[in-house]
Amino acid sequence: xxxxISQNRFAVVAVILFGIGLLNIMLQQNLLKKVVGFSIMxxxxxxxxxxxGYIEGHGAPIVEEGSVxxxxxxxPIPSGLVLTGIVVSVSVTAFSLALIQRIYxxxxxxxxxxxxxxxxxxxx
Amino acid sequence: xxxxxEKSRWxxxxxxxxxxxxxxxxxxxxxxxxxxARAHAPQELHEERERLRxxxxxxxxxxxxxxxxxxxxxxxxxTVLCIPPFGQPGNPTNNEVSRHYLExxxxxxxxxxxxxxxxxxYRGFDTLGESCVLFLAVSSVxxxxxxxxxxxxxxxxxxxxxxxxxxxxxxxxxxRKSAKLLSPFILLFSLYVLFNGETSPxxxxxxxxxxxxxxxxxxxAYGPEQLSRLLTRSLYDGVRITGLMAYALxxxxxxxxxxxxxxxxxxxxxxxxxxxxxxxxxxxxxxxYTMFQRGKL
Numbered sequence: 001x002x003x004x005i006s007q008n009r010f011a012v013v014a015v016i017l018f019g020i021g022l023l024n025i026m027l028q029q030n031l032l033k034k035v036v037g038f039s040i041m042x043x044x045x046x047x048x049x050x051x052x053g054y055i056e057g058h059g060a061p062i063v064e065e066g067s068v069x070x071x072x073x074x075x076p077i078p079s080g081l082v083l084t085g086i087v088v089s090v091s092v093t094a095f096s097l098a099l100i101q102r103i104y105x106x107x108x109x110x111x112x113x114x115x116x117x118x119x120x121x122x123x124x
Numbered sequence: 125x126x127x128x129x130e131k132s133r134w135x136x137x138x139x140x141x142x143x144x145x146x147x148x149x150x151x152x153x154x155x156x157x158x159x160x161a162r163a164h165a166p167q168e169l170h171e172e173r174e175r176l177r178x179x180x181x182x183x184x185x186x187x188x189x190x191x192x193x194x195x196x197x198x199x200x201x202x203t204v205l206c207i208p209p210f211g212q213p214g215n216p217t218n219n220e221v222s223r224h225y226l227e228x229x230x231x232x233x234x235x236x237x238x239x240x241x242x243x244x245x246y247r248g249f250d251t252l253g254e255s256c257v258l259f260l261a262v263s264s265v266x267x268x269x270x271x272x273x274x275x276x277x278x279x280x281x282x283x284x285x286x287x288x289x290x291x292x293x294x295x296x297x298x299x300r301k302s303a304k305l306l307s308p309f310i311l312l313f314s315l316y317v318l319f320n321g322e323t324s325p326x327x328x329x330x331x332x333x334x335x336x337x338x339x340x341x342x343x344x345a346y347g348p349e350q351l352s353r354l355l356t357r358s359l360y361d362g363v364r365i366t367g368l369m370a371y372a373l374x375x376x377x378x379x380x381x382x383x384x385x386x387x388x389x390x391x392x393x394x395x396x397x398x399x400x401x402x403x404x405x406x407x408x409x410x411x412x413y414t415m416f417q418r419g420k421l
Contacts, residue, residue, distance in 0.1 A: 004205045012201070026193060027186055052215075054211050055212070061226060062324065063230055064236070065230065068230065073238065075218050076222060080247060084250060094265055102143070
């Protein structure tokens with residue numbers, strides 16, 4: 001068990017980070033803190049992906065001209081996937097922060113319960 | 125008759141886009157406003173029951189949520205203990221696809237950086253989609269946060285003007301001097317990263333992020349007006365759209381030539397695509413900053 005954990009230390013840390021983020025999203029009442037939890041979950045996924053592509057003792061995938069030996073470099077595919085993920089997570093975070101700012105301007109609060117109460121009062 | 129109706133519909137749509145004011149159809153409003161009839165239970169009893177239900181829900185929700193999260197974490201943890209060990213060359217993720225990318229990237233795309241070669245040529249449509257995501261994100265943030273006469277009240281305008289006046293009369297000397305020293309080097313470095321993306325670590329995304337960071341530093345040190353005089357709204361939009369169009373066009377040529385067996389010089393195409401991605405990313409980062417800071421470019 002301990003050996004398995006130490007062999008996959010990055011994946012274990014990724015799972016812990018993912019759990020922290022998910023609990024944040026579910027339990028926090030503040031919308032801003034929910035977005036922070038979302039970002040933590042993103043980081044966990046990136047950590048897992050980046051660690052999957054690493055090969056011990058191999059270098060960055062910038063191939064030398066001339067002789068190409070694939071066993072000298074790490075796997076380039078997860079790096080590209082993480083790049084995609086970072087872009088999407090930045091966009092989603094910015095968009096949700098903008099929505100939260102609009103909500104605050106309209107209702108004067110970003111606490112979820114107060115927000116629901118005020119929205120209900122306004123509906124009545 | 126129909127013209128007037130169209131106009132009112134257009135006005136309603138414009139109000140809906142501007143937000144913050146719900147327009148209702150007057151013919152059906154009384155149906156929406158009418159409360160459901162509850163003849164059998166008095167109002168107070170109903171409210172009391174609703175309050176109790178809400179209280180029960182609020183008491184149970186954290187427990188249920190934590191239970192769900194912990195179960196999911198336990199499942200993930202059990203999975204993680206079974207995946208192959210970290211960093212071994214024989215892992216199933218290191219298969220023939222990555223070997224092909226490493227061995228043939230230089231020959232097939234002209235890039236020695238396998239990651240850049242991969243995301244800009246083999247997976248170029250993916251990266252085009254990413255650029256579109258960034259473009260749409262900054263557009264929607266602009267729609268939500270841009271200040272104009274309709275959504276800004278007097279007080280906010282006064283506050284913004286006061287903050288600007290304070291910034292103008294009390295400039296931060298340390299920040300200003302260091303920005304003066306650093307800005308040219310940051311911009312130069314971003315250009316280096318952009319143009320050397322296929323032969324060294326870096327590429328469009330990192331170079332664009334550095335470029336956007338340099339713009340933000342300049343804007344922080346010298347005040348937003350200084351930069352918005354150089355980088356006007358129309359120039360900003362032009363750069364953003366040109367970047368995306370240049371990417372789509374170049375990659376279209378790339379795909380078309382490749383499919384029809386026409387040999388083209390690929391290295392300059394990679395540079396153009398890198399530059400286009402970098403411009404889109406830099407515009408996005410600077411746009412996010414300035415939208416959240418001031419609400420206008």
